[in-house]
Amino acid sequence: MDKRRRVVVTGLGVISSVGIGKDNFWKAIIKGKSGINRVTSFDTKEFRCHFAGEIKNFNPGEFIAKRKLKFLGRTSQMAIAAASLALKDSRLSLRDINREKAGVFMGTTMGERPLEESIDVWIKEGADKIDKTKILQSSANNLPANIANYFKLRGPNYLIPTACAAGNYAIGYGFDLIRKGDIDYAIVGGADSFSKLAFSGFHRLYAMAPEKCQPFDKNRKGMLVGEGAGILVIEPLEFALRRKSNIYAEILGYGISCDAFHMTASHADGIEKVILKALKESDIKKEEIDYISAHGTGTQGNDKTECAAIKKVFGELYKTIPVSSIKSMLGHTMGAASSIEALACCLAVKEDIIPPTINFETSDSECDIDCVPNRAKIKRVSIALNNGFAFGGNNSCLVVRKINLNEDCTA
Template identity: 60%
Template sequence: MKKRRVVVTGIGVISSVGIGKEQFWEGIKKGKSGITKISSIDTSNFKCQYGGEVKNFSPEDFIPSRKIKFLGRTSQLAIAAAELSLEDAKFPYQEIFRRKIGVIIGTTEGEHPLEELILAWAKGGLKEIDRRKVIQSAVSNISANVGIYFKTLGPNFLIPTACAAGNYAIGYGYDLIRWGEADFILAGGAEAFSRLAYVGFQRLYSMSPDVCQPFDKNRKGMLLGEGAGILFLESLNSAYKRSASIYAEILGYGLTCDAYHPTALEPKSVAKCMERALESAEVTYKDVDYICAHGTGTPINDKIECKVIKEVFKERAKEVPVSSIKSMLGHCMGAASSIEAAACCLAIKEGIIPPTINFQTPDPECDIDCVPNKARKMEVNIVVNNGFAFGGNNCCLVLGKVNN
């Protein structure tokens, strides 16, 4: 069977810099920071009190109120982003029941009601347990809830590969369409702000007290964020038949699962991941116009990512633009790489590379072109989107402008 080309025709984003593709992209282009004082949990006993919370998200704008009480916040974010993606793709709702549409969602922690149940039980005993929270708690609920809400009939998967999960989901969706196992896919990631993740990263001493400064010499660490990014995928022929607007083509992806360390990156494995992505896409390092970095802002992570870029991109390492939108959003965990994939699609479509904000002092060990503080206009044909996760779950995605 001849493999089908796969394109992105819809983008749905819920983020701390804006809800919907337009608000999100406008904020990213302007270098807007979505970092604010955290309000969803008590941070008074911690050094860091800031994060990329989505302050103005109202699930009622997307979901009937009678259904909201049965959905955790991560599912709410995923459903809202999926709805925005379907609308952006101009895909008729009545066709959902007739076509083989799949749902693939990546996440780090899944839903958080179990965490809330444990706290309620510890403080007040069994009488404080809300049975609806039990229904909301299963991690597989996220993709299942999206599928049930839109009544999709295709494959349905939840991929829990931490901070690279969004890229994994998009890559798997690409495979399913490419091999004819699905006609359309809603693929991406979703993550709600979590007390467990917040406390965990505090205990790892990996969080900045105020701002995220990827690649800066004085960077102090990451900040957490939340949100959802869902892409609508279909074959190139299908997009042409529907006269759909195409953002980008998915050219390929690379995976490595090295289990090297619970939290640390293994440079050789990360390099192999990027090389596999380029090989899968049938391009070379000389063809790439932009790298959307994992760029968490931690001293070690940024140093290793830059080292790997130098190894893979050789003489071009210092000339290829490399930026991190985590400087604006914080680290959205399972949603991070899918939101970044949305930014890559828009960069290709509009010819604008997002900046790395909060950059002040160059670091000799991160001597790349990080597009400091201001977006850059240039033609963007091929992009690499990096996603690296705990446990060595790495996924790099390659997207490009459609070339007939």
């Protein structure tokens, strides 16, 4: 098998606070719709902050049989629902494929929520009050395992827990195995449900904004916690052409790094290296980049550092490359973030529209990029970069391109 098989995205599925399914999601972020609302899953009276990107209209019963729901945590429910939407969108018939050559690779930050719920019950009511089904639901590796079990896929199955960069890692891992010929199809992405633990942790770090997320704004006050799942179906280009599939984008490559600079803070050198590595691995020049989907959390430190790294890589070109953050609309969806943003990059490449950074009010001289303020931009997008950074210095950058059928399928 040729080790340089071209890998394309043929299916997209998303569960988000602005819309269920890629069409509703895309329409919402192009319009600059905010999914931020007052927290309702627990009482926030003990906190300074009361807003987050909770998903209010997700009904898992629309995607999963009732008899199976009780064995699944909310994160698995969202992951299976997003995978179901992505598979339907890809029009891939699972009956016609070798299921041992179909893998599942998922990223996460918090894993499954029932673990947190069980600990809460244990502290407040005692261990004997813990629901035994919650124990079954709690293991973090349940995420890819439950997807594989639900769709009866028997290929490689991995959870990648590199937090907020994990979605890109998972996509990259599936890309590698398909490109090498080890597998033929992969369900890749990330998922995290809304977590009181994550909410409390970021609140304690004084990293959360009181009401709105304002990436790259001079007066930005922090991030907001969100939840969601983003899933991509990927396969070799020749398979997609044979099936006459709708191809959203081609994955050219990715870069990953761990600079281990700080437990929670990013470092410009680490980000610079991961972007340069992604460009090298994808065999493209910096002049070819049309759009950057930023990690863009809305904290003072992250946005300043990310912009500094972009300037170091692109020089004066940074002024001409649109760089937007959809976290301004969704909040930070943790392990789902870079996969949902990768999905947005695929749609930007397909539709030639760049989603905005909403809530932008005041320019910051240290973040003087074109952040696509408040309104989407119509622009040809041939190649897009997707940045995702995580605690501990885990950095990732994914590169997707508009499909070019004039090249050899295994070029």
